[in-house]
Amino acid sequence: MNEKALQKDAMRVLKETSRTFYIPITFLQKELKMAVATAYLAMRAIDEIEDHEEVDNNVKHDILLELSELLKKPFNEEAYLALLTPIKEKMPEVTLRLGDWIKLCPEGARSHVAASTSEMAMGMGKWAKANWQVHTREDLDDYTYYVAGLVGVMLSDLWEWHAGIKTDRDLAIGYGRGLQAVNILRNEQEDLAERGVSFVPDGWTRKELFEYADENLAKADEYMKSISKRSILLFCRLPLALAHKTLKAMKDGREKMSREEVEQTVEEIQAD
Template identity: 80%
Template sequence: MSEKVFPKDAMRVLKETSRTFYIPITFLQKDLKHTVAAAYLVFRAIDEIEDHEEVSNDLKYTILMQVSELFKHPFNEDEYLKILGPIKEKMPEVTLRLGEWLKACPKGSQSIVIKATSEMAFGMAKWAKANWNIHTREDLDDYTYYVAGLVGVMLSDLWEWDSGVKTDRDFAISYGRGLQAVNILRNQQEDLAERGVSFVPDGWTRTQLFEYAEKNLAKADEYVKLIKKRSILLFCRLPLALAHKSLKAMQGGREKMTRAEVEQTVEEIQNS
């Protein structure tokens, strides 16, 4: 597949798999846009392994640890597909085509994406083995770091690589954590009913989970204030605005924002 056609195909799959990040990614400029799109597809690829209902936690652990190790060396597509062997038939397109998403990554940024993926796969493996049993705030911080805070760190590395934009690492982690905490709140009942998993520390009420989300989103607001480049600022502000509004909707007793509210928020950010 030629390089010209491929990013379009990557964007198609991205649109089908990521409601939150497809639009903000389109705000970015060429190299960053292709890197962040590819990174999200790679993350989604391993996320599908972590989430799959028909794969045992022990097998998830084994496969994700092997993927983590694989990413510590130059990427080997054959080796990756061999690792997927026992679950290959169950995996969606986004997971099977991970090697292609990496190839779509501009050369200079590929190492940043690979390093983050290796660390994320390790964290996912660890938490799959523990059946996502979150007991303490530290557990919640650890889990949300691996699945989301780490993305914030990678994005910060990419902003600096592409545009020389420097940000605060702790705020970057809170940016990812805050978005993940909103997801946990939104899916709390579903996770428990369908997967038998609770990401809520022992003894915590839903109010404390709201406070956790709010504290991290407040730091995320500080993170965004440090960004002066408009395209990157727009990218960061949209998911953050949606997270804030989703939190308010849930605090008001609604399950989620309406489609009209989402569209209005996109418009507000684009015109700001």
């Protein structure tokens, strides 16, 4: 494929893997849109390795740690595909094509994306080996940093690279953590029943989890105040609005927002 066709194909894979993030990414301007899209795809590629139910946790750990090291150098696709050999047949398109996402990432953004994805792979590998057993607040902070807070940091690096926007690192981490905390609350029973995994610290109830989500979403709200560019603000506002409304729905005793509420929220953000 030539670059234009590859970019179009990347947006197809993005839409197939995440409708939640596909919509806000389309709000961004061309170069930044491709940087964020390829960053999402790169991180989703490694997330599929971490999440796969048929891959042994020790195998996940070893592959993710080796991948973390690979991402610290100019990307070697041959070495990457060789690394995937034991699990290749189980992996989806988004994972098999990590080389395409790195190659497509605009040159000025590539080092930020590769460094963040490398750090995420290392953290995911560590937590896979530990079977994601969270026991303390510090454990929860560590896990949510690697799988979500890091995304906030990387996005902030991209805002500065593209638009000169400077944000607070702690608030950027809070933005990612807040979204992840809502996911943990929403999937708590499913994670336990299907995977035997609990992200809830010992002694915590839903009450403490709600407080954790509220605390981090408050940081996310504060983070928004430092973003002045409209397209970037729209990008950040949609996932945050959905997180706030999902949290309220769960506090009201519902499992999640209705499809109508989601569609209405998307329309409200786009119309603003």
